[in-house]
Amino acid sequence: xxxxxxxxxxxxxxxxxxxxxAVAPDAPVAEIERQGQRLLSELAAGLDGARRxxxxxxxxxxxxxLVRVAIAELRDPVRRLAHEWWARGLAAPAQSAGVRPPExxxxxxxxxxxxxxxxxGL
Amino acid sequence: MTTVGAAIPFQPRAxxxxxxxxxxxxxxxxxxxxxxxxxxxxxxNIGASVGVWAGGSLGAAATILxxxxxxxxxxxxxxxxxAFRIAGPHGMRRLAALGCWMSPLVRMRDLPSIxxxxxxxxxxxxxxxxGWAELPADAWxxxxxxxxxxxxxxxxxxxxxADALAHLPxxxxxxxxxxxxxxxxxxxxxVARRDWATAARYARxxxxxxxxxxxxxxxxIGGAAVPRRQLWAGxxxxxxRRTTFPxxxxxxxxxxxxxxxxxxxxxxxxxxxxRHVALLEAAARNEEIRAxxxxxxxxxxxxxxxxxxxxxxxxxxxxxxIRDGEARALALRDQVLGELALLLARADGELAGAPAHAFGExxxxxxxxxxxxxxxxxxxxxxxxxxxxxLHPLAAWERWLTLRAAWERAEQLGGRAALAALWRSTVRDxxxxxxxxxxxxxxxxxxxxxxxxxxxxxxxxxxxGDLVAxxxxxxxxxxxxxxxx
Numbered sequence: 001x002x003x004x005x006x007x008x009x010x011x012x013x014x015x016x017x018x019x020x021x022a023v024a025p026d027a028p029v030a031e032i033e034r035q036g037q038r039l040l041s042e043l044a045a046g047l048d049g050a051r052r053x054x055x056x057x058x059x060x061x062x063x064x065x066l067v068r069v070a071i072a073e074l075r076d077p078v079r080r081l082a083h084e085w086w087a088r089g090l091a092a093p094a095q096s097a098g099v100r101p102p103e104x105x106x107x108x109x110x111x112x113x114x115x116x117x118x119x120x121g122l
Numbered sequence: 123m124t125t126v127g128a129a130i131p132f133q134p135r136a137x138x139x140x141x142x143x144x145x146x147x148x149x150x151x152x153x154x155x156x157x158x159x160x161x162x163x164x165x166x167n168i169g170a171s172v173g174v175w176a177g178g179s180l181g182a183a184a185t186i187l188x189x190x191x192x193x194x195x196x197x198x199x200x201x202x203x204x205a206f207r208i209a210g211p212h213g214m215r216r217l218a219a220l221g222c223w224m225s226p227l228v229r230m231r232d233l234p235s236i237x238x239x240x241x242x243x244x245x246x247x248x249x250x251x252x253g254w255a256e257l258p259a260d261a262w263x264x265x266x267x268x269x270x271x272x273x274x275x276x277x278x279x280x281x282x283x284a285d286a287l288a289h290l291p292x293x294x295x296x297x298x299x300x301x302x303x304x305x306x307x308x309x310x311x312x313v314a315r316r317d318w319a320t321a322a323r324y325a326r327x328x329x330x331x332x333x334x335x336x337x338x339x340x341x342x343i344g345g346a347a348v349p350r351r352q353l354w355a356g357x358x359x360x361x362x363r364r365t366t367f368p369x370x371x372x373x374x375x376x377x378x379x380x381x382x383x384x385x386x387x388x389x390x391x392x393x394x395x396x397r398h399v400a401l402l403e404a405a406a407r408n409e410e411i412r413a414x415x416x417x418x419x420x421x422x423x424x425x426x427x428x429x430x431x432x433x434x435x436x437x438x439x440x441x442x443x444i445r446d447g448e449a450r451a452l453a454l455r456d457q458v459l460g461e462l463a464l465l466l467a468r469a470d471g472e473l474a475g476a477p478a479h480a481f482g483e484x485x486x487x488x489x490x491x492x493x494x495x496x497x498x499x500x501x502x503x504x505x506x507x508x509x510x511x512x513l514h515p516l517a518a519w520e521r522w523l524t525l526r527a528a529w530e531r532a533e534q535l536g537g538r539a540a541l542a543a544l545w546r547s548t549v550r551d552x553x554x555x556x557x558x559x560x561x562x563x564x565x566x567x568x569x570x571x572x573x574x575x576x577x578x579x580x581x582x583x584x585x586x587g588d589l590v591a592x593x594x595x596x597x598x599x600x601x602x603x604x605x606x607x
Binding site: 013056082084085089090 | 438443457461
């Protein structure tokens with residue numbers, strides 16, 4: 001097992017579609033699609049707030065490809081089940097530390113999400 | 123060499139060997155003559171100039187200093203110091219090679235390997251070293267391979283080489299200069315990219331003042347308490363003081379601010395999922411992971427992925443319209459187990475803290491299975507029939523490193539019975555034949571690598587209780603060692 005494989009696993013966890021799209025794990029399909037399209041538009045417009053997304057282990061770069069993959073992943077119920085499980089599990093400690101899971105959808109809320117997670121020591 | 127089924131006498135190609143020997147003797151004689159002429163002239167000139175200048179006014183101490191200590195330093199230490207501290211770092215390969223040629227600390231037969239090491243460390247483009255195919259496998263070429271692996275961002279391969287060098291059997295040469303300067307290049311490379319865990323791991327192989335200082339800094343940054351006096355004394359004694367000053371100052375200030383009782387760098391995360399990702403992150407950063415950390419995580423998972431949790435997952439699967447919810451839930455549990463097994467395989471330490479619950483036992487079994495699969499995979503590369511002139515002895519040795527790493531981790535995971543079965547069915551005969559083929563193909567060029575491998579084979583045979591293999595491989599190791607000298 002090489003470090004690169006662990007890097008891939010960490011990257012995979014960080015690219016959880018619920019984190020990428022900044023929607024709650026129980027969000028309905030319509031909301032996921034709407035949020036995905038909104039993020040794609042914001043990225044195309046070059047809005048700074050859309051370029052990064054918070055995760056419980058630090059902010060990551062968001063790209064249009066990542067958003068498209070996230071939408072596609074959540075269309076598949078089997079994959080969605082796995083992503084939901086990880087997203088809920090990873091968001092649980094953040095909630096217990098007073099940090100809400102990423103369910104707000106405005107750019108301003110997403111922008112300060114990383115700060116809130118950082119403030120909670122995550 | 124004694125092969126598995128029969129005793130095959132070790133027959134080096136006598137005429138070629140004799141020819142090489144006479145050429146080596148000629149070169150050694152020329153080297154000795156040049157030393158004698160050059161240093162004799164230098165000593166005579168120093169003595170004459172100082173004698174004329176002082177006119178008999180020097181005391182006993184000054185006379186000893188000028189007449190004995192300085193010439194001895196010039197003769198013994200200066201050439202290698204110049205080669206490794208001045209010429210090498212400034213990219214002057216030929217001058218560095220000349221410095222080594224002039225150094226009595228460097229053996230004649232190490233010179234080609236040291237030149238190759240300079241080629242590799244100076245060349246940042248990772249081009250294959252010219253003349254590499256003719257070089258022997260030894261500590262210098264192994265270190266050159268480790269530097270290349272480190273630069274290619276293959277830390278696992280570099281770590282395997284460093285670990286093998288740290289556990290060389292008695293008799294396998296690891297020259298002092300290689301421990302100091304060869305390992306230093308690895309440590310500095312890791313420090314340059316702020317990979318402190320790797321730097322500390324490399325530093326264990328080496329010696330020298332700079333390595334000691336960087337190991338101390340790596341420990342300090344890793345969270346250990348480092349006395350300021352020791353830190354500054356280490357800095358004062360070490361070379362590259364200007365480069366290392368900011369590091370040492372930053373660490374000393376941080377320690378001073380924390381008053382010597384620094385808390386852990388990161389608060390531990392709570393929750394099985396978060397702790398799991400934290401451990402994966404640590405592994406991705408090449409940090410050291412202890413087996414008991416993985417077992418502690420497994421204990422947390424035991425509660426987080428129990429039957430009740432799986433029932434919740436099945437219910438959610440139904441909501442999402444998934445038919446085989448049971449299988450999907452179990453697949454997630456299996457995924458977690460697989461990743462934990464990978465972490466356990468990567469972790470250091472034995473099974474002393476293995477949890478007694480079913481999840482922990484499954485985890486240990488899974489990790490053991492993974493290691494056995496790795497052993498079988500590694501054996502695929504150790505084919506005696508494929509050993510030919512094209513396979514460099516060092517490349518052959520590196521293939522064995524993969525097997526060694528997997529086997530030793532499997533030993534730590536307590537798989538003696540499974541390993542004994544694997545030993546008798548494949549490992550023994552295959553590796554044994556591979557070592558013999560390598561020795562017969564490359565002769566003295568492969569002696570260092572073959573000695574190390576035979577010694578390891580004998581140790582493993584002892585572990586699984588194969589007395590015949592122990593005796594035969596000890597004898598083979600002895601023969602390889604004799605041709606190494």
